[in-house]
Amino acid sequence: MKPAAFDYVRAGSVEETVSVLAEAAGDAKILAGGQSLVPMMALRLARPTVLVDINRIPDLDAVRRTDGAVEVGALVRHRDLTDQTEHPLLAEAARWIGHTAIRTRGTVAGSIAHADPAAELPVVALATGATATVIGPRGTRIVAADDLFVGPLMTTLADEDLVTAVRFPLPSRWGFAEFARRHGDFALVTAVTAELDDAVRIVLGGIGPVPRRATAAEAVLAAGGTAGDAADAAAQEIDPTGDLHGSAAFRRAIAAEMVRRALAGAGIGQGRA
Numbered sequence: 001m002k003p004a005a006f007d008y009v010r011a012g013s014v015e016e017t018v019s020v021l022a023e024a025a026g027d028a029k030i031l032a033g034g035q036s037l038v039p040m041m042a043l044r045l046a047r048p049t050v051l052v053d054i055n056r057i058p059d060l061d062a063v064r065r066t067d068g069a070v071e072v073g074a075l076v077r078h079r080d081l082t083d084q085t086e087h088p089l090l091a092e093a094a095r096w097i098g099h100t101a102i103r104t105r106g107t108v109a110g111s112i113a114h115a116d117p118a119a120e121l122p123v124v125a126l127a128t129g130a131t132a133t134v135i136g137p138r139g140t141r142i143v144a145a146d147d148l149f150v151g152p153l154m155t156t157l158a159d160e161d162l163v164t165a166v167r168f169p170l171p172s173r174w175g176f177a178e179f180a181r182r183h184g185d186f187a188l189v190t191a192v193t194a195e196l197d198d199a200v201r202i203v204l205g206g207i208g209p210v211p212r213r214a215t216a217a218e219a220v221l222a223a224g225g226t227a228g229d230a231a232d233a234a235a236q237e238i239d240p241t242g243d244l245h246g247s248a249a250f251r252r253a254i255a256a257e258m259v260r261r262a263l264a265g266a267g268i269g270q271g272r273a
């Protein structure tokens with residue numbers, strides 16, 4: 001299929017983007033890497049009447065080390081993440097996204113805004129307590145990843161909002177584990193653990209409509225439990241949905257194993273309780 005007809009605007013600035021989005025009153029879409037939006041348009045699952053291309057906006061493509069965090073501009077590509085060394089967890093997660101062509105075009109902010117339940121970066125965002133800088137018609141605001149993801153491909157962002165950067169705190173210890181049917185496929189289950197200010201977060205992706213914290217598993221660790229105990233708790237607290245890629249029971253078993261591996265990678269919960 002081909003996309004429905006649309007107008008194309010090449011935005012030169014953040015202000016122009018927000019103004020075109022506001023004028024279109026919900027009918028416009030931002031075009032970043034196009035790796036999710038364009039296939040959806042081709043299938044006519046998305047039919048924006050205006051595409052606002054942000055790729056030529058200056059100064060949105062930097063990866064900056066800030067105080068205890070790494071700030072990633074809206075036009076930073078997945079491949080840029082794999083190449084940087086400031087945030088090793090981000091580098092590792094980005095390696096699991098699709099294939100070279102997708103990583104070369106797809107953007108970090110695009111992945112966060114798109115909110116695919118099986119995507120890697122929303123899981124990392126929630127695990128590290130990331131925040132997005134969002135500019136809309138009423139100005140700039142900071143939105144925490146905890147308040148961002150509300151459903152499959154659904155966020156709390158408004159139609160007129162542009163994410164200009166995402167700030168990912170640097171964990172003192174971290175682990176990443178993913179299970180996919182083939183290399184480059186979307187994850188069946190992703191587990192990310194991150195230690196920040198001595199508190200450990202465990203987040204699972206691919207097991208429901210949004211990435212979710214395994215808070216019971218986190219509590220097990222906080223009480224001195226082992227990684228194995230935490231993995232068992234994580235498997236019990238989630239309510240995975242089954243589909244043709246894997247049953248709910250299969251996902252639950254894989255989730256436990258991914259949590260175990262992520263915690264082993266972080267060196268967390270490896271001693272005796």
Ligand SMILES: Cc1cc2nc3c(=O)[nH]c(=O)nc-3n(C[C@H](O)[C@H](O)[C@H](O)COP(=O)(O)OP(=O)(O)OC[C@H]3O[C@@H](n4cnc5c(N)ncnc54)[C@H](O)[C@@H]3O)c2cc1C
Nearest residue numbers: 030032033034035036037098106107110111113119120163
């Ligand atoms: C074959 C294939 C395999 C893939 N495999 C994976 C995978 O394994 N893991 C994974 O995570 N992803 C995967 N992807 C998706 C890829 O990561 C996308 O790059 C990403 O989801 C969206 O980023 P984008 O820059 O391409 O956004 P676009 O496709 O341009 O936009 C996606 C959505 O986000 C909005 N948007 C984009 N940028 C902004 C912004 N700055 N502010 C506000 N809204 C914005 C757009 O309006 C649109 O609604 C795959 C894609 C393909 C085609």
